[in-house]
Amino acid sequence: MNQDAIEVRGLTKRFGRRTAVEDLSFGVARGSIVGLLGPNGAGKSTTLRAIVGLLRPTAGDCLIDGAPFSALENPATHVGVHMDGFGFETGITARRHLEIIRLAAGAPPGRVDEVLEEVGLADDAGRRVKAFSTGMAQRLGLAAALIGSPRTLILDEPANGLDPDGIRWLRRFLRGFVERGGTVLVSSHQLAELEQVVDEVIVIKRRALFAGRLDDLIRNDVDSLESRYFDLVEGAQA
Template sequence: MIEITGLTKRHGRRTVVRDIGFTALPGRVTGFLGPNGAGKSSTLRVLLGLDFADAGTALIAGKPYRELDRPLRTVGALLDGGGAHRSRTARAHLSWVAASNGISRKRIPEVLELVGLGEAARKRAGTFSLGMAQRLGLATALLGEPEVLVLDEPVNGLDPEGIRWMRRFLRSFAAEGRTVLLSSHLMSETAATADDLVVIDRGRIAARGTVAEITGGHAGLEEAFFALTTGTDGGRTR
């Protein structure tokens, strides 16, 4: 699972994440919500070893990301699109990633088919639509058959059919006893996909609990979100 405890992150004199903590459990999809600038990206970057915390810990399967042996076999991540070089084909991109983590190339056609890119294996990433790039990013995340997925706006650029496919895939992934941490701005989709929610606002945890617990007393997740992050509820100020 994912365990974040007492995490603090500063950029210069500005504290962007302040003493936050939450868990994302196996067998469940955890939605990670917050306004722009709330600290979501900073939290995910520390979790995935792309940045250092000033205090606290962020653990995946009991270890910091930097201490994982062949990390793609433990955690797959999709941040800021797929990250593939524009001149590389989908298959070449996955081949390079597989080699870097000791993953058999036999896995490449499997993940391309899984994400719906089987017929695009020889196409260059620079020709991909935004939705195709997202699918390639997910294929990269799944390459090592990880137990944990960390995804930032995974349905960005997907059409309605792709969004529905992603929802079903994440639900089935979690149903196998694996862990999903999902950051998104799409309230209705998050409510339909997640089991648990963590809401962050101005660098602090505003709420955490099941979807039912967070939305209780509200018309839906969007209303609950604005009540938690702006202090308003149906036009009333708290």
């Protein structure tokens, strides 16, 4: 039996009297694109931050390649992360930003040019980040996540700010990443777009409301990811 790329086991996180997630469990199979869905305040960001070691769980475990993030040797080769709160120093160029991350990740010098090319920013490498559009900043965040040549990507709302061409590019990029042996966990509110790219879905509202294959959630031509999502979320207890 193949070990999942990401395992969340009985994750509970409390902030004082508020419970952000409670007894949450799911796995992210290798070689898949998995969508993490839920309304605002459902615990998506808390879950992602717990997985990558930015939050300490109140209870439960989060594993990447079978180990907690803090125990990974060369973590940038295991997982690349792009999420809200991972900001940029706006006064430096895109290339300088990536060079700093490359040094921290221990990646070879040529990796910066490779990731700039991968995300379509090669011609903008010398521009200061403060001049970037929201969509360009999203691509730069993805480039940073790719620096260590990770097996797994964890992305929070990566399509925000992308125009239709950019969204189509992102969809093709993620599928190509998986076809080359990678794994993706992506959180997004863009349900119609996610439906076109994910293999599996996890819907949460503090707890897991559904975790499984998209085909098992959408069982007929009338259903859509959006309709089934609202069925689950609106039917769940607050």
